[in-house]
Amino acid sequence: MFWIDDLWKFGISAFVGTLTVFVPLLDTRTEALDPIPVVVTIPILKDLAEQVGGPYVRVTSLLSGYENEHTYSPKPSDLIAVRKARLLFEIGLGLEVWISSLVRNAGSQALRVVTTSQGVELIQDDADTHEHPHTGKHTTDPEGNPHIWLDPANALIMLRHITDALIEVDPSHEAKFKANEAAYRERLRQLQKELSDRTQRLPDRRFIAHHSAWPYLAKRFDFHIVGTIHLQAGTEPSALHLQSLIEKIRKEHIRVIASEIQLSQRLPELLSRETTARVVVLTTMPGGVPGTETYLDMLRYNVLQLVGALETT
Template sequence: MAKPISYTLILAFLLAVIVFPVDAKPDTTIVVTTLSVLQDYVQQIGREHVTVTSLISGLENGHSYALKPSDILAVRQAHMFVTIGAGLEVWAKQLVESAQNSTLEVVVTSKGISLLRNTGSIHTKGGKHTFGNPHIWLDPENAKSMIRQITTRLIKLDRANRRDYLANQAEYLRELDTLQADIKRRVKKLPDRRFISHHPAWPYFARRFGFKIVGNIIEHSGAEPSAKHLSTLVQQIKKTGIKVIVSEPQLNQKIPRILSDETGARVVTLTAMPGALPGTNTYTSMLRFNVSTLLETLSP
């Protein structure tokens, strides 16, 4: 559960309101997103008609992000706030309430998307399993649904530029379709598509492109793996000949390195968030990077 905002934080926020105005282009729709992937979606659709910032750049932990006074100010001055939902940003509701922006358009992009369960990343609330895996954007078909929702809300706020938003959306969706087809063609040639995942961010990605996640180092968000679980993974890797362990740049690399030393499997670093690694500044470049890295590592 998110921690209540302290009086110190509120005071810092009030000072920020006085001192730090939002650096927005004139006559644009001001959008704040929780994650950099959402920032990229908004930028691709809104282009010159939006000023968009992300609270999380890519290297922070979206599950346990600590709010800052500048976040409250940004949302207070925004026209639109875009989130994933699905239990990922447990702090987002508190942020919206603290910003006290009565005209804010809040977009929860997981709306209407079927969440995968039993993937090792079920998010909980009050001790009960209430959410599925929230890493929906790693499947481009889910991304297309999220993009359409963003486009609809931008048009609601700025009907004067409706034609531009729709044209940009159509162009972007075509780009995603072309990219998907290319990735599937490349992956299809790969005989062994199995890997161990450090953090269970990859089931949507694996399902879409034909990879197989054999196991996860971290079974549940926020829980360290037990010695028994790690021993089971070592035995599984040795028995099945798994060659690759997929980690992410924001995660502690100690355990993947231990597993690699024990089994000979190679640790590779992918990213679930644009901008977290060189050459991944956009959603599409991130997908290309991840697939190319996996193909290079898994190829015979």
């Protein structure tokens, strides 16, 4: 134990003096090497931030992929994560109704909130529902449907916001972030082309949606959403609405109901039993279904599930 000898030799005060000089130096050094602490609301944003940021970010997603994004209630650990974060990536558009109070309660001066839906061309929900399906507000609300990430072209806009924010916080890795963004952009473009090829020759493109999550995906890949079970997120549809869906499915020979793993399967299964339409289970979030851990895997999974069901009708 030579250091005890040293301690005796130099005396306690000398030892403490050495420590106090040494510790701040160590601190500064660790800070410079630390990845940027990032919090995101939903897993797609975690995947995109990690694609661009690589080892230079440490990303926490508040939702894991199994929850309903509209009715989520934050945990105490979420508040801690937001308090420690330098960047927070959200979708916006009223999707994460629970995030503003979380940010307010965290009270962090260093935190920057980035709304990744900025600049996305929005799709308005059907006016005949009279109410905004996600917030309960009237459809005159300028905000559009918030499920923008289900169109890969929108994911690229989100990716750009994320890249810009990371560069702003950590300019020393600008070249790396830009190269990562370009590489991911190319992978996404290739997948979009592959999936567009698969959807081109479908004889029937119609499906009933579980909740209004799919207008962006439908527009991109030319699927036709002909009915929606939950017109308003988090509320039960009326018996009248269910009956009209059953009649529509029978009369128009609609063969596919696209349910979502994050919601109860009870109503899609009920509609399926009452008609001959089959249920395919999709996921609005990466990780919701095994094999959909990344955004690219989730996109491929959802489109191929729909294609598979529609091809066999």
